Amino acid sequence: MGITVMGVAVKFYNRSDELEILEDIYSQCQMSYGKITVLTGRRRVGKTLLAKKFAEKKEHFYLFVSKKAEKLLCNEFIQEYENVLGEKHIGEVKNFIEIFELLLKFGKDHPYVLIIDEFQEFININPSIYSEIQKLWDKYKFETKIHIIFIGSIYSMMIRIFQNEKEPLYGRADRILYVKPFKARVIKEILNDNREYDNENLFYNYLITGGMPRYLEILVESRSFTKNDIIDLIFQKDSFFIGEGKNLLIQEFGRDYGIYFSILELIASGNTSRTEIESILERSIGGYLENLIQEYDLLEKVKPVGCKKQSRSQKYKIKDNYIKFWFRFVYKYMSLVGNERFEYLKKLVHRDLTTFAGPILEKLFIEIKGYSSEFGNIGTYWEKGNKNEIDIISVDDFSKRILCTDVKLNSDKIKINKLKEKTTKLKKIYKGYSFEFEGLSIENIDDMLNRML
Secondary structure: OOOOOOOOOOOOOOOHHHHHHHHHHHHHHHHOOOEEEEEEOOOOOOHHHHHHHHHOOOOEEEEEOOOOOHHHHHHHHHHHHHHHHOOOOOOOOOOHHHHHHHHHHHOOOOOOEEEEEOHHHHHHHOOOHHHHHHHHHHHHOOOOOOEEEEEOOOHHHHHHHHHOOOOOOOOOOOEEEEOOOOOHHHHHHHHHHOOOOOHHHHHHHHHHHOOOHHHHHHHHHOOOOOHHHHHHHHOOOOOHHHHHHHHHHHHHHHHHHHHHHHHHHHHHOOOOOHHHHHHHHOOOOHHHHHHHHHHOOOEEEEOOOOOOOOOOOOEEEEOOHHHHHHHHHOHHHHHHHHOOOHHHHHHHHHHHHHHHHHHHHHHHHHHHHHOOOOOOEEEEEEEHHHEEEEEEEEEEOOOOEEEEEEEOOOHHHOOHHHHHHOOHHHHHHOOOOEEEEEEEOHHHHHHHHHHHO
16 A cells, blocks of 8 residues: 555545554644654655645644755754744754754644654764654653654664664654555556556556555656556666666665675575575575565565474565566666666566566465455465475465465466365365365456455
8 A cells, every 4th residue: 555646636545544543643642742653664655745645734844854964954944943933933053952842842832743754864964863852752742742753764774763772762652654565456546547457557567666656656657557668668778767776775785785785686586595595695694684584674584384383494585576676687687787788688678577477476466365354374385395386375264275376477377287286285284174276367367356355
């Protein structure tokens, strides 16, 4: 689910759950005392637009922490303060914490929303600001009625600021909202609004953007909806999408970005086990993998459905579709990009996209199946040595029923009899369960969406 501004006509998509949570917190502020909400999630997901949409009909301050000297920031912020109050502030303000105290005091008699965007940038401007905020918040929290929303687009930093017990703002957030990309059902709504919806367009918009609002906005503005049009848009000189992966992750990874990029490139190319990756890189990567999961929220561990908790059978998958696509087709061929050999690169993309797209289609159907409460556990299955792989396993423990799904881009390649042959060991794990079988392809996307919504 998410938000974006699409095309000429401005439309705010979805985010009803997040808006309801923010409204509830704001009501608590009015009835009791100040609250802090943290909005995080990766860049381009619509955090700022969500906050502004929530605050648009309320009295509010919006402060953006840009990369500049603290005194210059204060000059900007004090002007915003004066604009809202309608009166001139007497005296010069050189430190952010002075403005923060003014804002807390103003909230004693005026419930309002304070939005501070790119909050993690204070680390580079004046790291002591966090401890100063903590002291003032502890002092004024029960006297003021403001709802503070701290927004941050560097996920690892925001988690560290608010969830590391060694940091001054640890435990101060009343709610941390992780803003996620659009689901497939919202992409369908966007494509319908633009009269470009069909199964294939939805799939390739999902495959490339992962539901990221800003990317969908760019596709709509350029009228690029089909697979060919999207690929043409991405692979051209000065394309927004070419540098996007590096721009997103360099600041997250810092000096170690080289090893992280190598790991992500290998996973995007199909090397999904730790053993495979370590054999290629010829080094231990356990710590890096854990960081990519825990600190950066870029990877997930996937275990086969039905395996024991202590099982070491697992694969690593990149959670973000666009980042996976970028490492597979942009970063891998950066020499071609640098030499502007885009026509040749597009040939490579078209050649290899079918193999790349298969697991993304599986992911899409797992997501769609998850809209319904029909099944409790939905995942994938494989046995040692990647034998007897089953694309999707859906488990209903109430009725003791298992649905096995074969997913292919082309329905002609679905083999139900072969799928049945792969379940011998699985039936021993799930004794007493009935087994059902189905095949799904791109042409089934809309039927599945209609069934599960």
